[in-house]
Every structure is written in C-alpha cells, then in structure tokens.
Amino acid sequence: MTDLFNSFMTGPDEKGRFGDFGGRFVSETLMPLILELEDQYERAKTDDSFWAEMDFLWKHYVGRPSPLYHAERLSEHLGGARIYMKRDELNHTGAHKINNVLGQIILARRMGKTRIIAETGAGQHGVATATVCAKFGLKCVVYMGAHDVERQAPNVFRMKLLGAEVVPVTSGRGTLKDAMNDALRDWVTNVRDTFYCIGTVAGPHPYPAMVRDFQAIIGKEAKEQMMQAEGRLPDTIIAAIGGGSNAMGLFFPFLDDTDVNIIGVEAGGKGVNDKMEHCASLTGGRPGVLHGNRTYLLQDEDGQILEGFSISAGLDYPGIGPEHAWLHEIGRAQYVAITDKEALGAFQLCCELEGIIPALEPSHALAHVMKIAPELPSDHIICMNMCGRGDKDIFTVARALGVDMTGPEGRAVD
Amino acid sequence: MTRIDRTFEALRLEGRDAFVAYIMAGDPNQDRALEVMQGLPDAGVDIIELGLPFTDPMADGPTIQLAGQRALDGGMTLEKTLNMARAFRAGDDSTPIVLMGYYNPIYSRGVDRFLAEARAAGVDGLIIVDLPPEEDDELCIPAQKAGLNFIRLATPTTDDKRLSKVLQNTSGFVYYVSMTGITGAAEVQADTVAPEVARISASTDLPVIVGFGVKTPEAAAAVASVADGVVVGSAIVERIGRGDAVPEVLNFVKSLAEAAHQGEQVHD
Ligand SMILES: Cc1ncc(COP(=O)(O)O)c(C=O)c1O
Numbered sequence: 093m094t095d096l097f098n099s100f101m102t103g104p105d106e107k108g109r110f111g112d113f114g115g116r117f118v119s120e121t122l123m124p125l126i127l128e129l130e131d132q133y134e135r136a137k138t139d140d141s142f143w144a145e146m147d148f149l150w151k152h153y154v155g156r157p158s159p160l161y162h163a164e165r166l167s168e169h170l171g172g173a174r175i176y177m178k179r180d181e182l183n184h185t186g187a188h189k190i191n192n193v194l195g196q197i198i199l200a201r202r203m204g205k206t207r208i209i210a211e212t213g214a215g216q217h218g219v220a221t222a223t224v225c226a227k228f229g230l231k232c233v234v235y236m237g238a239h240d241v242e243r244q245a246p247n248v249f250r251m252k253l254l255g256a257e258v259v260p261v262t263s264g265r266g267t268l269k270d271a272m273n274d275a276l277r278d279w280v281t282n283v284r285d286t287f288y289c290i291g292t293v294a295g296p297h298p299y300p301a302m303v304r305d306f307q308a309i310i311g312k313e314a315k316e317q318m319m320q321a322e323g324r325l326p327d328t329i330i331a332a333i334g335g336g337s338n339a340m341g342l343f344f345p346f347l348d349d350t351d352v353n354i355i356g357v358e359a360g361g362k363g364v365n366d367k368m369e370h371c372a373s374l375t376g377g378r379p380g381v382l383h384g385n386r387t388y389l390l391q392d393e394d395g396q397i398l399e400g401f402s403i404s405a406g407l408d409y410p411g412i413g414p415e416h417a418w419l420h421e422i423g424r425a426q427y428v429a430i431t432d433k434e435a436l437g438a439f440q441l442c443c444e445l446e447g448i449i450p451a452l453e454p455s456h457a458l459a460h461v462m463k464i465a466p467e468l469p470s471d472h473i474i475c476m477n478m479c480g481r482g483d484k485d486i487f488t489v490a491r492a493l494g495v496d497m498t499g500p501e502g503r504a505v506d
Numbered sequence: 507m508t509r510i511d512r513t514f515e516a517l518r519l520e521g522r523d524a525f526v527a528y529i530m531a532g533d534p535n536q537d538r539a540l541e542v543m544q545g546l547p548d549a550g551v552d553i554i555e556l557g558l559p560f561t562d563p564m565a566d567g568p569t570i571q572l573a574g575q576r577a578l579d580g581g582m583t584l585e586k587t588l589n590m591a592r593a594f595r596a597g598d599d600s601t602p603i604v605l606m607g608y609y610n611p612i613y614s615r616g617v618d619r620f621l622a623e624a625r626a627a628g629v630d631g632l633i634i635v636d637l638p639p640e641e642d643d644e645l646c647i648p649a650q651k652a653g654l655n656f657i658r659l660a661t662p663t664t665d666d667k668r669l670s671k672v673l674q675n676t677s678g679f680v681y682y683v684s685m686t687g688i689t690g691a692a693e694v695q696a697d698t699v700a701p702e703v704a705r706i707s708a709s710t711d712l713p714v715i716v717g718f719g720v721k722t723p724e725a726a727a728a729v730a731s732v733a734d735g736v737v738v739g740s741a742i743v744e745r746i747g748r749g750d751a752v753p754e755v756l757n758f759v760k761s762l763a764e765a766a767h768q769g770e771q772v773h774d
Contacts, residue, residue: 273563
C-alpha cells in the first residue's frame with residue numbers, strides 16, 4: 093500500500109493547487125462554471141457507468157490499448173539501453189489527444205451541453221475534438237492561431253471535413269496561447285450551452301487534474317505491458333511536453349514508483365538562450381499566472397507573456413501544466429530541452445530504423461533518448477511516449493530538410 | 507476613508523450618479539495617455555479606471571486588446587503605469603484612480619512591493635479580473651491591509667449563493683458586469699440590468715456601478731438611472747485608438763458624463 097502522506101499522487105488540494113502551482117485564476121463570470129464542472133467531474137469520476145462508457149469507446153473507437161513496442165533496431169543502433177515505445181500514435185486520429193477528448197465530451201453530454209469549443213496548436217487536439225463531436229452530433233468550434241492554420245493546413249481541412257468550424261485567431265500574435273484566450277472569450281460569452289474542452293493539463297482547476305486522469309490510461313497500460321514484457325518496471329520514462337498532457341498521462345501512474353526516473357522534454361527551439369527562441373517554460377521561464385493557473389511561464393521582466401518558438405506547433409506554448417511545475421520544484425521529475433535540429437535528427441532516424449514516422453513532438457522525446465541511451469547499460473529499460481504520428485508534419489519536415497514538395501502549379505502536393 | 511469612499515460620499519450628498527471612465531495606460535503613447543487622463547476630471551469623470559496593459563487580456567474584446575498592444579509596443583510597463591498615476595496625482599488630489607488589469611504583471615513585480623509603490627503613486631483601488639474570491643489570499647487581502655480598495659466584479663453568472671462570497675472582501679464599490687461576455691461586446695440593456703443591480707444593492711451598502719456594453723450617452727443615462735453609476739471603456743478607447751485629438755476625446759467623455767449624471771442614485 094502506498095502511504096498517502098508520502099504519495100506524489102494525491103494532488104491537487106481543494107484549492108486546485110499542486111504545491112504553490114495551479115489554482116483558479118479566472119474571471120467571476122467563469123468561476124461558477126468551473127465550480128460546476130468540478131462538481132460534475134467529481135461525480136463522474138466515482139461513477140462506474142462513466143468509466144464503462146469510456147472503456148468501451150477507448151477499445152472500440154480509439155483502438156486501445158495501444159501497443160508497447162520494443163524498438164530493437166534503434167536500441168541496437170544506439171548501443172545502450174533497451175528502448176520501448178508506447179504507441180499512442182496508433183490511436184484513432186493519430187495522437188494521444190483523443191484519450192482526453194473522449195472523457196471531456198462524455199462529461200459534457202452528461203451536463204447537457206450542446207456546443208463544444210476547443211483551442212488547438214498542431215491541430216491534433218482540434219481534430220480529436222471535431223472527431224468525437226461528429227460521432228455524438230455536437231456542434232464544434234475550434235480556435236486556432238492564424239500562423240498555425242497556415243503551417244498545419246492538412247489538420248485544418250480534416251477538422252472541416254469532420255464538420256467543425258475552425259476560427260483562425262489573429263488577436264495577439266495569432267498563436268496557441270492566443271487561441272486559448274479566444275476560446276476563453278467565447279466561453280465567457282456563451283456560458284449556458286458551451287463546454288470548453290481544453291487540450292492539455294493546463295487551465296484553471298479542475299482541468300489539469302481532469303485531463304491528467306483521462307490521459308493516465310497511457311501510464312496505466314504501459315505499466316501492465318512492461319510487467320508482461322520484462323517482468324519489471326522501466327528504469328526511465330520519457331515524454332515530450334507542450335502543455336504536458338501526454339507526459340502527465342505517462343508519468344502519473346509511476347509517480348510513487350520512486351525507482352523510476354522521470355524525464356520531461358521541452359522544446360528548445362533554436363536553443364534555450366536569452367533570445368527566447370524556444371518553448372522551454374521550466375528550463376527558461378519563471379512562475380507566473382496565465383490561463384487560470386500559476387505555473388512556469390515564458391515572460392519578460394514586466395510579467396508580459398512571451399511567444400515561444402519551436403518547429404513543432406504542438407509544443408509552441410509559453411506555459412506548462414502546473415503539476416509539472418510542482419514535480420520540477422520538488423525534484424520528482426527532471427526536465428530537459430531538445431532543439432529543433434536534434435528533434436529533426438530523431439525524426440529521421442526513427443523513420444529509417446523503425447519504420448515509424450513520428451510526430452515532431454515525440455521526436456523531441458526520442459532525441460533525448462538518443463542522447464542518454466548510449467551511455468546506459470543494456471539492462472536499463474527506457475519507455476518513451478510515442479504520442480503522435482508524423483503525417484501532419486511532413487511539409488514542415490520537408491521544408492526543414494530543404495525538399496521542395498510543391499507541384500508544377502506551385503501548390504503543396506501530398 | 508479612501509478617496510473612493512470620499513467621492514461616493516460627496517456624490518451621495520449631491521444626489522448624483524458616478525461616471526467612471528476607462529482608458530489604457532500608455533495608449534496611444536505615454537504622453538497622449540497622460541494628457542487624456544489629466545483632462546478627464548474637467549470632462550466630468552468622477553473615478554478613473556486606468557488599464558494596466560497585458561499581453562493576454564482574456565476578458566477584453568478587440569478594442570481594449572489592441573489598446574494594450576499599442577501601449578506595450580510603445581514600451582509601457584507596470585512601473586511606467588505607476589509613474590503615470592503619480593504624474594496625474596501631482597495635479598489632482600481628489601479624483602480616485604483604480605488600476606484595472608490582470609494579475610501576472612503584479613505577481614511578477616511582487617505583491618508587497620507593488621502595493622507599496624501603488625499607494626505611494628496615489629492609486630486608490632484595484633480591479634484584477636483574474637482574481638476571484640477563491641484567490642483572495644493572493645492580492646485582495648494584502649491590498650485591503652495596505653489601504654487600497656479591492657473592487658470585485660459581480661456578473662450575471664453570480665448567483666445568490668456566490669453573491670455573499672463576492673461581496674465579502676469587496677470595498678469601494680461593486681462593479682456589475684452587465685452581460686456574459688467581453689468588453690466592447692453588445693449594447694447593454696438597462697431593463698435587464700435593473701433587477702440585477704437591485705438584487706446586489708439589497709445585499710450591500712456599497713455603491714453598485716455598471717459596466718460593459720455602454721457605448722453612447724443614451725445608454726449611459728439609461729444605465730445610470732438604474733444603478734449608482736456607470737463605466738464606459740471601449741467607446742472611449744476606440745476614439746483614442748483611431749487617432750481622435752485629445753479635445754475631441756474629452757468632448758465625447760463630457761457628453762457621456764453629462765448623460766450619466768442625470769441619473770439618480772439607487773442607494774440613498
Ligand atoms: C502529437 C502531439 N504530442 C504532444 C503535443 C503537446 O501537448 P501535450 O504536452 O499536452 O501532450 C501535441 C499537441 O498538439 C501533439 O499533437
């Protein structure tokens with residue numbers, strides 16, 4: 093039995109805090125809504141029929157459990173640790189995002205909400221939300237930074253095919269954080285019928301805890317599958333971090349297994365320096381308050397929020413989930429940064445050695461695996477979260493590699 | 507008694523409603539913003555809400571977002587906003603200044619340091635949009651201790667159960683947000699606001715001031731007639747943003763103030 097007083101899994105407290113992080117920093121208009129959501133979520137969480145519906149759809153609609161795969165050639169090539177991949181890129185819609193969306197939409201239906209709004213960066217959370225809304229016949233509006241609409245065009249088209257309205261956000265600098273601002277502005281305006289489906293472990297309480305709980309299926313499965321494959325837990329688990337949901341999903345069930353090393357990989361962009369051309373909130377930011385919670389943020393001296401920079405649209409967020417901020421401060425998890433260049437190298441190697449085209453986000457996690465695996469003994473087991481597939485990224489990667497993918501009429505060809 | 511309390515006391519004696527004007531510090535630039543601010547009392551403004559620019563104003567519509575962006579692009583900071591308040595205070599010792607904005611720039615500076623500096627600069631109250639009663643320990647309680655009013659927003663989603671919580675640590679006045687939405691959105695409807703103001707007034711002795719969606723002198727008069735005062739923000743900021751000369755902006759403010767002052771106080 094885990095001793096509750098020494099457990100890392102009891103957060104958040106009744107104020108929605110993980111240590112000093114998290115909380116409910118929202119306007120009064122939204123306050124009754126998030127209290128209502130918290131109340132409904134607490135009820136659903138202990139209701140067997142809620143989880144029965146989730147389990148059924150996870151299995152038959154999403155395709156869970158996702159495999160745990162021993163990447164033999166990659167392990168051999170790196171010549172050190174045994175590397176496993178948790179294959180959440182095989183989920184319906186191509187990433188881990190749908191694990192969480194399913195939970196929130198089932199909750200929204202229970203609450204009688206008919207209109208779903210979401211923010212998206214890479215478009216994966218938007219696609220997952222549009223997908224589940226199509227399945228249940230719900231109206232779906234997705235806010236997406238105008239810049240991301242451009243660089244993730246295939247996902248924009250997917251969302252439209254699925255019947256969602258995609259709103260390009262031009263306020264602020266037109267990026268993921270601005271999309272989140274506009275989603276909050278929509279919610280504050282349409283308080284009665286609208287459910288805000290947040291795509292990561294950020295936002296006001298109860299979102300960070302709720303999204304984590306829905307994503308924790310990743311870690312729960314990985315734990316069981318690892319016991320079956322190796323008869324023991326991994327030595328190190330690694331995941332990429334945008335807002336931190338795939339990482340929290342893998343990490344959470346392992347938090348009290350203190351022999352397991354936990355590593356979160358932030359987007360280092362062009363390098364974590366004072367030019368701020370990165371998205372590494374923990375490595376290069378400091379605590380502040382944004383989007384309803386206190387966490388580490390990229391900000392200037394005056395407390396103005398800075399834009400992140402990363403080749404990966406899904407990691408391009410100036411904050412990080414509050415539970416990660418807490419795990420960082422208490423030292424239970426370690427956070428590192430990987431540059432665009434390193435991530436691209438990992439992307440290519442994974443294609444060549446494993447026949448898996450990874451998304452740019454997990455390519456960051458993989459790049460860190462490539463850094464540490466060669467130095468580790470052959471009985472050291474690493475489990476990394478392959479949280480998304482790279483179909484959405486091929487144009488970005490082609491451009492970065494100097495490959496021209498435009499057709500004779502100057503348009504991009506697939 | 508704070509400057510805000512004294513202002514309402516004087517208005518009560520005169521039987522007048524309050525007219526509150528919002529401008530963004532540093533918009534369109536630091537000099538023009540101060541010039542507008544200095545002209546507000548003569549245009550009939552009883553209380554000045556001075557917007558503290560922030561990159562991510564989640565409760566604001568495009569007009570005030572853009573004003574904040576212009577200010578930040580021109581180098582505005584929290585420190586310079588306090589300098590602006592100080593410069594205004596040097597020439598006007600009676601008109602209350604309420605800083606309105608978001609928590610992060612204040613948190614970043616350090617709450618105690620900020621409160622001491624704000625008080626020294628002649629700031630009288632704070633409206634911090636992303637600090638609900640649930641987060642009172644952060645700034646509300648320290649601000650009250652430092653002698654600054656902490657003015658809370660009540661909204662259409664604030665039901666009776668929450669109202670007492672919202673009013674508990676509020677001081678100066680209560681700001682009733684006329685609609686669910688962001689600043690600069692639809693036109694306010696005085697008849698839907700009236701019962702809400704009455705509901706809040708029944709639970710507090712503080713004046714109830716209504717804002718959001720008030721764009722014209724007519725609307726200001728209608729709203730003032732059902733509340734203790736009215737706030738206009740986006741309509742003024744829009745004129746500043748499109749480049750109206752300072753006297754033109756102040757003339758518009760004057761027309762709003764005159765209309766608002768026709769109303770009678772609900773609390774008497
Ligand atoms: C494949 C993939 N991985 C990771 C992320 C980052 O989000 P999070 O850190 O919440 O997992 C995204 C976001 O769009 C994504 O699409």
